[in-house]
Amino acid sequence: MNLKEGDLISGHNVAIGKYMGIGEVDGCAGTQFHRIYDMQKEAIHYIPLDKLESVRKLPAKSTVMKNLEIFKIGKLIDSGEIEGSRYQYFSQKLAKQKFKNEIEVFHDLTVLKEQKGATIGESKLWNSLKERLVFEMTFVLSCKKPDVEKLLQLSQA
Structure with a gap:
């Protein structure tokens, strides 16, 4: 992943970071470390150079x-793909740090x-x-928390 200063990212225990x-x-x-400013906690995280795969850029509004x-x-x-522990399957899928997987x-x-x-x-x-998705999507979609929570509910259609 190619990051530039000012890019908004998520991951590595950072909901939204710069x-x-x-x-x-x-x-x-x-x-040397990658420096990331956590906008929620107002703190700087230092991530080793070889651990950058644990973060991702924030998705665009259209992607969301x-x-x-x-x-x-x-x-x-994913019901047909799960063999063994569902929890372990979901955790491994989340480890890939992709918005679609989340x-x-x-x-x-x-x-x-x-x-x-x-x-x-x-x-x-x-x-x-x-908690992480609502915070991130509130920022990306520029809307309020209750509106994002409604988007994350199953349709009753």
């Missing part, structure tokens, strides 16, 4: 809206919660994912 370039941490002379079409489907998307996992967890088939671990994953 890429600040490469720099050094005091006391770690000679070791296109991916939200998935909430018109009331069935599990939306798909959130959708499937929402379906499981509505069918009362979600485990405790999956419910916790759903809560943390919802």
Whole structure:
């Protein structure tokens, strides 16, 4: 991934951050890190140069809206692909740091919660994912939190 100073990113425990370039941490002379300003926590995160795959650029508004079409489907998307633990499958899918994967996992967890088939671990994953997606999408779509939460509900059509 090619980042420029000022790019808005997400990931590595940063909901929304601004890429600040490469720099050094005091006391770690000679070791360089990617510097990311966390806009939610108002703190700077230092990510090792080889760990940049743990972040991604924020999606465009059109990308968000296109991916939200998935909430018109009331069935599990990945049901045929899951072998073994669903929680582990969802966690591995989220590790790829792609917005589409996050939306798909959130959708499937929402379906499981509505069918009362979600485990405790999956419910916790759903809560943390919802918090992150709502914060990120509120920023990208320039709308209020309740409006974004409505977009993240399954259609009753």
